[in-house]
Amino acid sequence: MSSSSTPRLSTPQALARLYPFVRPVLPRMVGGFVVALLAAVMTLIIPLVLQATVDGPIASGDISLIVWASAGVLVLGVLEALFVYLRRAFVLTPGTAVEYEIRQRFYRRLQRLPVAFHDRWQSGQLLSRMMQDINLIRRWLIFGLILLVVNVLTVLLGTLLLFRWHWALGVTFLVVSAPLWWFGYRFERNYGTLARQSQDQAGDLATAVEESVHGIRVLKAFGRGKHALQKFTRQVESLRATELGKAREVGVLWFWLEVVPMIAFALCLLLGIWLVSQRQITVGELFAFFAMGTALRWPLESLGFLFSFLVDARTATDRVFEVLDEENDIVDPDEPRTIPVPKGELAFRGARFRYQDAAESERDLLDGIDLVLRPGETMALVGLTGSGKTTLTTLPTRLYDVTGGSVELDGVDVRDLRLDELRRHISMAFEDATLFSASVRDNVLLGRDDLDPRSPEAQAVLDEALEIAQAHFAYELPDGVETAVGEEGLSLSGGQRQRLALARAVAAKPAVLVLDDPLSALDVDTEALVEAALRRVLATTTALIVAHRPSTVALADRVAVLEAGRITAVGTHSDLLRDSEHYRHVISSLEADDLRQREREVNL
Template sequence: MFAWFEGRIDPFKPTSGVHPLTPPTTKWRILRFFLGETGWPLAVMAVLTLMLSLIEVLLPISIGWLIDAVTEADRAGVRVIDWRIVVLFILLLLAARPLVTFLSQLVRNQVLSRNIGTLVRWRTHEFVARADISFFQNDFVGRIATKVTQTGQAIRSLIRLFADQLLFVVLYMAGVVGYLLVRHPLFAAPLIVWTVAYAILVYAYVPRSRAAAREVADTASVFSGRLVDGYSNYLTVRLFTASTREDAYVREALESGVTATGKQMRLLTGLSSLLTFLNGLLLAASGLVGVLLWSHGLATPGDIASVIAMTLQIQQLSRLATMSLSDVFESVGTLDDTVRSLSRPQLITDRPGARPLAVKGGGIDIDRVSFGYGGSRPAIDDLTLTIAPGERIGLVGRSGAGKSTLVSLLLRLYDLTDGVIRIDGQDISTVAQNSLRAAIGVVTQDTSLLHRSIRDNIKYGRPDASDEEMLAAARMAHADEFIPELTDNRGRTGYDAYVGERGVKLSGGQRQRIAIARVLLKNAPILVLDEATSALDSDVEAAIQDSLGLLMEGKTVIAIAHRLSTIARMDRLVVMEGGRIVEMGSHAELVARGGVYAGLWSRQTGGFLDLDDEDADAERERIAGEL
């Protein structure tokens, strides 16, 4: 039975065709969207809550009937009462109330609470995981992750509070007022006045509490982001003896949270105190009205007992509603903050009907491309470059010349301002992004590994590869020299050992070799090497260059390197400055021309810094002989 209810909502329901990648832009649209995802359970929950509220109204009424029945029997001197009232009271307590409560618990806990939080987190994750690169560059990763988690919790809390507690309070109050109006309008007068006063109190409390809750949610996410930022860069913190400064940085966020929470708690204390006073007035007024009506023969002792029982229940429910409102405002504040953080539209999207990229030769045509990050100076300025299928080119230039930006544009991490990039004649903005990036293997200077096993990291670009193929790639990257010696804190060794967050357990050179093995295994038709061997020592680099030479055969290659000796043997070198191409040709041609490249080559004394003149001359002769 539990399994049947648990299976009514699929928390991993496919999103294709359900909603756009851009999430709703207001908290109410987010709520409406996810409430729509829950389907019938919410309606069933509302009906069961209505039934439960009616039962709770009938209980004090039946108590009043029992008292009146006993009083009448005693007055007549007959010790027999109407047992139908007793049976009704027992059925309400032992049958109707437990059954409806059980059904409502099944819907609330098994159908909604079990699934809705996961559904929200999954859908939010799907958007975040596909967000533009700028989305992650402009925020704490830890803060983004916190938002994904908090959003699921907030919406689950709101559904529980509205569909269960607050709806029950409203329905119960409506039922009580209706009954009292039927019995005598004066019975309902104190409750109506109390309801108006309570509504005014809550109305005055809502705006300030919402602002305070939003501030609490924001400070919590900032605190989480600062923690992750410091923990992720713990080595930098140690090297610069900055633990005290980091403590102060984190404490500042905590202090802001304490201050924000203090504001929220002050509001809650004030509301609770005023509510206690109002509840006392309600109970006193209800008792006085009851006694007054009884003295005029307009009410029975059972009526007075019913009213007092209902009033006591209302006092408890009002406290519950107050606490629920506090939770509601906190959840709404979280949603407000989530909307501001996560509802930015996704800019890099596939066009409707985008087809997979079909790579035949791997030719690349960059036609009058311009792009800027928002500053006054463009990062790429009217650049044109044609790369023949199978050609190997090296991009050369000082830092900030636009080399890595050009590679990012080729991968369509950003959309162009002007111009077009084609691969085998296909405009990359019209093809599916996944197929574009599947066709390009990339090794970057800043190698980042996943906190998974060595095997998983190497196979990441081609999960269906066999272990034999994975081992061959590791050998070609000379990663098999250190992998067998690896072990982690759980005793896993070799290719099963975990590498730590971002590969922190490995040296820079080891991470680089794993990244090279990953691209070797992927075996994409287009290869991008962005300082691919920068973290390697000369001996390992020389060994890997042979493997890279095999990898580059038959592929279109774009290589970036500040150490010019690593790209001097490319078919063509392209020299960039200020987002433009200023020189182009082979290594020998560019050195003979005496321009920008020749100056860079000369300053590197043969491609290596810090060599004396004799060693530099020997290095030049060696490279010249290889060329």
């Protein structure tokens, strides 16, 4: 999914990108590392105490000294346990703080990225990054990173200590264990590819589940549940195969981490016995050597798991930063202009638009739009399917930016206004009404962050908006306007969702109202009531309305005809009927569709 063409970073470089998030809690993280290292040191000291015990008290039979030696080992064990506890105490809270900051920044980034980004990315991929990948990064920071560094240092320090008793023992252990580093390099290379593939497949799987849940009515209506299950099964099987591949790589690494040290210990045992027989080392020194080797076994064995954890964390970091690094070309201007009291003049001046993935040979979807809406004027936009009507409505609020020409509000290019100000002056209602898992009140007042939702003023705005949208049903819901409408408002009918979305646009009190066929899901009687109420609002508000019904056209002062990405005619309904053949064709198509809709309503 990444659009980045930058060279692939090394694992340390990739993980170093987390430093800005870790920096505020770095002292606590360093504290956790220090106490973890002290716990490892306690483990390495125990063999030295055992050597002194075997060569001293045990050899001499002094019971009192044996008791003291045993007490020393006990103290070292207790200190090791205490340091392990302190490690957790140091890093758990900072780890959750880092997770919180990454997740907050990720969500803010998702909110700020343009609609074009969300058109390209699957929601499941974004969800898996937001939840699974960021959680994995947190667990690696507080557990995997510290233990990996500490265990590697422990292995290196312990290996050096092996030379303390006899250089031949140390060299034998080191030479026999050297291939482990090559196995580790091979593991990182192979496992990294599989880890990335697995996490991407998990994102695709999340998308499939989300689509199936949201589209459950369609799947049931068309009896396609079995088909969806078969597709899902194929995806699960692909993910399972990748996970098995990861498990095989981990298994191979664990095999060598188990076998190689055992071979080293066996050879060292033979060599050690010979050295004892030659009186080059004592029995206590040989015993301490193998006690040290035993102490190094867990750090060595853990490297397989910790290396796989490292690669998973690196892949998760890459996936998170793919989103954070996405270029956002719809941003606030460096030197913004302002419109303190907007009049509501909306003008398209040579506006052109084409999607990023459009072929160069294709013409612009909007091919030089020239259209001016006077303050307080209602303009209906009509055209055949595919003419570019919906795309045109996304330009005033900068859901997309023009690729040529400009869109102006009161003579100011919308790109020169801050986004929050622009979207305060221009409000939208879409044909596909989307509601949030919140109360009716919160959904309708979504665009009024200047009001306390519980204030009398907010209640008055809410009541007026629901009245205009003919959404009286909201008061009859189980908890009235405090009723939660459920995910995407699917607990409501299409017409109810559309009326609440219209109420939301009206409640924003914008200078310009852009409506993309907002009445398509309403029955004829309700539509007539909404249109009558809308006339009061539109008397003082500039409005651009995409019309798919002749009755919607009747709301307008003027009508603009969009044909193949261009405005070919502008005028009153009667003038266009007289002068524009294409307009007559469009209206006849709308009337035919409207008649079919009315017949369906009568039959129902």
